[in-house]
Each structure stands twice: as C-alpha cells, then as structure tokens.
Amino acid sequence: MSKDFSGRNALYQRRSICLEGNEFARNAVLEFEAMGKLIMLNAIFYGGLMAIFFPLVYAAVVSPPGPSPAIAESGATTGWFSVFTSLSALHNCGLTLVNTSLVPVANQPGVLFLLGTLILIGNTGLPVVLYLLVRIARRFARDKAPWDYLLVHGRKFSIFLFNGAQTLLLGIILVILLLIQFVAFLALNLNRSDLLVSYSAGSLVYLGAFQSVCTRNAGFVVVSLRAVSPALLVLFAVMMYLSPVPYVLTLRTSMPSSSSERKRAEPIQRNDAEYASLTTTHGAASGTTTSPVLYEIGKTFGNLLVFDIAWLFMALFVICIAENYILRNSIQEVETLGTVTVFDILFEIASAYGNVGYSVGVNNNDFSLSGIFSVFSKLVIIATMYGGRIRSIPQSSDEAARFRFDRNMMDVTQSSLLRPTLRLRALERRSSRSIQAERPIARGKQR
Numbered sequence: 001m002s003k004d005f006s007g008r009n010a011l012y013q014r015r016s017i018c019l020e021g022n023e024f025a026r027n028a029v030l031e032f033e034a035m036g037k038l039i040m041l042n043a044i045f046y047g048g049l050m051a052i053f054f055p056l057v058y059a060a061v062v063s064p065p066g067p068s069p070a071i072a073e074s075g076a077t078t079g080w081f082s083v084f085t086s087l088s089a090l091h092n093c094g095l096t097l098v099n100t101s102l103v104p105v106a107n108q109p110g111v112l113f114l115l116g117t118l119i120l121i122g123n124t125g126l127p128v129v130l131y132l133l134v135r136i137a138r139r140f141a142r143d144k145a146p147w148d149y150l151l152v153h154g155r156k157f158s159i160f161l162f163n164g165a166q167t168l169l170l171g172i173i174l175v176i177l178l179l180i181q182f183v184a185f186l187a188l189n190l191n192r193s194d195l196l197v198s199y200s201a202g203s204l205v206y207l208g209a210f211q212s213v214c215t216r217n218a219g220f221v222v223v224s225l226r227a228v229s230p231a232l233l234v235l236f237a238v239m240m241y242l243s244p245v246p247y248v249l250t251l252r253t254s255m256p257s258s259s260s261e262r263k264r265a266e267p268i269q270r271n272d273a274e275y276a277s278l279t280t281t282h283g284a285a286s287g288t289t290t291s292p293v294l295y296e297i298g299k300t301f302g303n304l305l306v307f308d309i310a311w312l313f314m315a316l317f318v319i320c321i322a323e324n325y326i327l328r329n330s331i332q333e334v335e336t337l338g339t340v341t342v343f344d345i346l347f348e349i350a351s352a353y354g355n356v357g358y359s360v361g362v363n364n365n366d367f368s369l370s371g372i373f374s375v376f377s378k379l380v381i382i383a384t385m386y387g388g389r390i391r392s393i394p395q396s397s398d399e400a401a402r403f404r405f406d407r408n409m410m411d412v413t414q415s416s417l418l419r420p421t422l423r424l425r426a427l428e429r430r431s432s433r434s435i436q437a438e439r440p441i442a443r444g445k446q447r
Contacts, residue, residue, distance in 0.1 A: 094219030219357025
C-alpha cells in the first residue's frame with residue numbers, strides 16, 4: 001500500500017512539473033481565460049448600454065417641446081418608439097416607426113445626441129470602444145494576464161478587436177471622415193433657402209453633425225435630401241461607397257490570410273513572448289517589417305476598388321435600362337414622380353452597396369426611390385445590398401472563427417492553472433488506471 005501511495009505522489013509531481021513547464025499549455029489556458037473574459041465583458045457592455053440608454057432616450061423624447069404628433073399618428077407609444085429607435089440606432093438598421101425617419105425629433109438635439117452615440121458605438125466606433133473597455137477592465141483586474149493576452153491577440157477572439165496601433169488608426173480615420181462631412185454640410189447648406197425655411201442656422205449645426213454620423217451606415221434622415229446641396233449628395237455617395245473600407249482593410253491585414261502565413265504565425269501560440277522578441281529583432285535587422293503590411297493593404301484595397309466599381313457600374317447599367325421610362329421625364333411623370341436623374345439612381349445604388357439606406361425619395365411620397373422601380377430593378381438593388389454586405393467579411397476562414405481543439409487543450413482545461421481540485425482528481429484517475437494496468441503484468445512475472 002505504501003509503495004502504491006509513494007508511486008502515486010511521484011506521478012503527481014512529475015505530471016505537475018511537466019504541465020507547469022509546458023509553454024503551450026500555459027498559452028492555451030490563457031487563451032481560454034481570455035475568451036471567457038471577453039464574453040463576460042460583451043454581455044455586461046451590451047446589457048449596461050441598453051439599461052442606460054433606453055431611459056435616457058425616452059426622457060429626451062418626452063422633454064420639452066414634447067413628443068412629436070407624428071409618433072402618436074403612427075400608432076406607437078412614446079416608450080415603444082424610444083426602445084425601437086434606440087435598438088435600430090445601436091445596430092445601424094435605420095428603421096423607425098414613422099414614415100419620415102427621424103424628422104419628427106429634428107428639433108430635439110438631446111435625442112439626436114443619444115442616438116448618434118449609439119450609432120457610433122454600434123458600428124464604426126465599435127473597435128475603438130471595445131479596445132478601450134478591455135484597457136479599462138485590465139486596469140482594475142487583479143489577474144491582468146488574460147486582458148494582456150486580449151490586447152495583443154484580440155483578433156483570435158473577435159473581428160472587432162485589434163491591437164493598439166490599428167485601433168488608433170481606425171479612430172483617427174473615423175474622426176477625419178466625420179469632420180469632412182460636417183464641414184461640408186455647413187459650408188454648402190447654411191445659405192440654402194430650402195433648409196433655412198424650416199430650420200434655423202443654429203439648428204443646422206447639430207443636424208449636420210447627426211447627419212454626418214448617419215452617412216456611413218445608420219441611414220437615418222433628419223433633413224430632406226432633396227433640399228440639401230447636390231455637391232453634398234455627391235460627398236454622401238462617396239462616403240457610403242467607402243463606408244466599410246477602413247474596417248475591411250484593417251480586418252483583412254490584421255491576421256494571416258494564407259495557410260503558409262498561418263503556419264509561420266503558429267509558434268506565437270507556443271511561446272508568445274520569446275517568438276515576438278525574435279521576430280521583432282529579426283525584422284529590425286532586415287528592415288522589412290512594414291513592407292509586407294503595406295503590400296497587403298495595397299493589394300486588398302486594389303481588389304476592393306476593382307470589384308466595387310465593376311459591381312456598381314453593372315447595377316447602374318442594368319437599372320437604367322429597366323427604368324428607361326422614368327428617365328425619359330415625360331410631363332406626366334414629372335408631375336407625379338418629380339425629375340429622376342441618373343445620379344438619383346446612382347445614389348440609390350451607392351446607398352444599397354454601403355448598406356446605409358439613404359434615398360433622395362419621391363415627390364409627395366414617404367418611401368425611397370426604389371419604391372417606384374420595377375420588380376427586376378428591386379431585385380438588382382437587393383443583390384447590390386448583399387454584395388455590399390459580404391465585402392466586409394474576411395476573405396478566408398478567419399482566426400476568430402477557427403476553434404483549435406486537441407487532447408492537450410482538453411487536459412489543460414482541467415489543470416492546476418484553472419481548477420486545482422479538478423487537476424488532482426484527473427491525475428488520480430489516470431494514476432489509478434496506470435497502477436491497475438501494471439498489477440496484471442507484475443503478477444504474470446511473479447508466476
């Protein structure tokens with residue numbers, strides 16, 4: 001009995017030393033811990049976001065001058081309108097319960113500020129917000145190792161979590177694009193009588209800021225696009241066309257795209273610190289650390305540009321053929337539909353390809369220009385929306401979608417690095433099986 005007990009203790013010690021000295025096991029455990037932390041952080045973030053913003057949006061809607069009569073006329077209560085619009089803003093859907101989008105709340109800057117914040121958090125600003133949340137959680141956490149792993153290898157877990165340099169670049173691009181649209185809105189519209197009849201010059205400042213936030217994805221409208229400057233519509237079309245490009249470039253260049261590149265990056269999982277220091281030293285000595293990244297960015301941008309232009313041209317060409325009767329501008333059509341130009345159709349296609357939802361609309365009707373298209377043209381618009389949506393996904397099986405599983409990881413999840421009790425039980429079961437297997441062999445030798 002004492003021999004079995006001493007042998008079991010020796011087995012415990014050998015396996016514990018082997019496990020704790022295994023760098024791959026440490027990184028695997030750290031990866032599982034980081035995954036759990038990120039899931040918990042996302043749940044708290046989205047739950048807290050809705051719990052905070054739903055009451056704030058409702059309070060802003062009912063504050064003076066009070067809810068717009070258009071909300072009651074739509075058959076929705078103020079509370080349901082606030083909840084629905086908040087969720088639509090957070091997920092950048094652009095849908096509201098009234099036919100005139102957010103025009104009924106155009107005179108309530110508090111509502112627009114809250115909805116604009118949700119729009120940024122839910123889409124273009126999500127990588128920045130998520131990175132900051134991980135930073136804050138790391139600062140107040142006792143065990144900082146999982147959070148450090150998330151900051152370095154965030155792309156293993158989410159397509160919205162990048163490293164510090166990439167996140168900073170995305171944030172700078174976001175601010176620059178917003179400023180360009182905001183300045184253009186003020187410069188081109190402050191002297192337009194069509195807008196000054198309905199809005200004061202001061203209100204155009206916050207309306208322009210909100211409209212600039214909505215251009216790249218959300219699709220909400222607070223002013224009639226027919227009343228703004230045609231030059232601004234051209235800028236909006238370009239912004240809708242480029243809406244996912246900064247994110248897509250960062251997404252596709254932040255992880256290895258080919259199998260050979262993934263194999264070269266695989267040692268990071270086994271010894272992150274040592275491999276990172278070796279690759280950094282080698283890159284500094286050779287002076288070629290940035291050239292592959294720049295080459296990948298240029299190649300990705302070129303592919304996007306060629307594919308996008310070809311898609312937009314084909315959609316415009318086909319729709320112009322199908323809607324030739326609208327473009328002829330007969331007297332009867334002008335009186336009922338208004339003047340429809342090729343640019344109006346191009347604007348509609350750019351909005352569909354950017355998944356935004358903007359439209360110049362139709363005279364005296366509360367629906368988009370696509371509403372007067374034929375069934376065939378509507379199908380082309382739907383296909384264009386799908387084509388624009390799939391360009392923002394990874395080119396191949398992404399690292400965040402691949403779950404690396406093997407027997408070593410299964411053993412690691414029950415190790416002393418996670419649960420000491422489970423480790424002892426697992427080792428006890430293994431040692432008992434090995435002892436039972438050795439006993440028949442020993443009895444055979446004695447015989």
